[in-house]
Amino acid sequence: MIFGVILAGGIGSRMGNVEKPKQFLTVGEKPIIIHTIEKFYVNDSFEKLIVLCPAQWVSHTKNLVKKYLKDEDRIVVIEGGSTRNETIMNSIRYIEENYTLDDDTIIVTHDSVRPFVTYRIIEDNIRYALEYGACDTVIPATDTIVESDDSNIIASVPDRSKMYQGQTPQSFKAKKLKDMYNALTEEEKEILTDAAKIFVIKGEPVYLVEGEVFNIKITYPYDLRVAETLIEGDK
Template sequence: MIFAAILAGGIGSRMGGTDTPKQFLTLGNKPVIIHTIEKFVINEDIDKTIVLTPKNFINHTNSLIEQYIGKNDDIIVIEGGQTRNDTLMNSIKYIEENFGIDDDSIILTHDSVRPFVTHRIIKDNIEAARRYGACDTVIPATDTIVESVNGTTIESIPVRDYYYQGQTPQSFNIKKLFNLINSLTEAEASILTDACKIFTLKDEDVYLVNGEVTNIKITYPYDLKLANTILEDKND
């Protein structure tokens, strides 16, 4: 089976000026998270879409889904975790307990606040995860990359041609991901905030899927303004 895990566990503290997590803010005429969920629900290859939210937003999320999408047994809302990796593990445990995991099980993990992911990106993620076991959606870095360890002076300026900006989805063979997570030491687990980094830490290849510059992550107030502009252009 193929699963999508929509990671909506954050509270959006960087958005500022609102107590509402950023994934529930309005984009166009509906919440950001609904735009995102819809992209995965309409994909015929995805069997179940699992949405992971803070516990106190589970009922609210279910209400929004029923309001904007309608009742759909293929959308499941469960509690996220304290960290991104905890949230990811919650999705895997749910899949294991309710559907089972076999050698062909695939999971696409996606930020709830990236509402402009395209069908092509999703399709390419599914194909790459099936073929290679792990993939990350990226776009080439356009700005010069500057490294500073102390935050005051430049340590190095690496060759930009070799650097990419990570987006999501990040997609994996579930059994492979589960085994790697369980192999982490406590020290390794404490510093990991990215699922692909788990693979690289264990010397496992992660293949690149081409993203889109419009596949933005809504983090700050300006991002929401930009997202509304992108949406208007898409609707013209």
């Protein structure tokens, strides 16, 4: 079975002084999180869409789903964890408790504040996860990347042709992801930035899915203005 996992656990601190997490801000007359869920909802491959958010926002998110999507059967809203990866583990726990978690169970994990993901990107993630076990959506780096050890002086300038910018979705065979995460040391867990790094730490291949430049993550106030423009352009 294949599950969509929408990660809405962030509080949006980089958005500035706003009254709610950024995923609940309105863009194009709808909350950002609803735009994102809709992109997954139209894909019939998903057995269930699991939306994970902070405990105090679960009820609000359920109300949004009821208002805009009117489907409380195919979409479930549950509490996320203290970190991104713990949130993903909560989704796997839900699958284990309510369905069968086996070697072929796939999760397609996606940031709730990336509402411009395409049907093609989602389909490619499903296909690559089924075939290879793990994949990450990326775009080639267009700017020169510099590395600094102390935030003051350049330590190295990597070959840009080998550099990519990570996006989401990131998709995995859920049981394998869970088993590898549980096998990590506490020190390894502390250096995690996302779920794909779990596979990398354990020496497992993560295949690249071609993303899109417009598959932006809404993080800063400027991104809201860009998002409004993109949505207007889709009308």
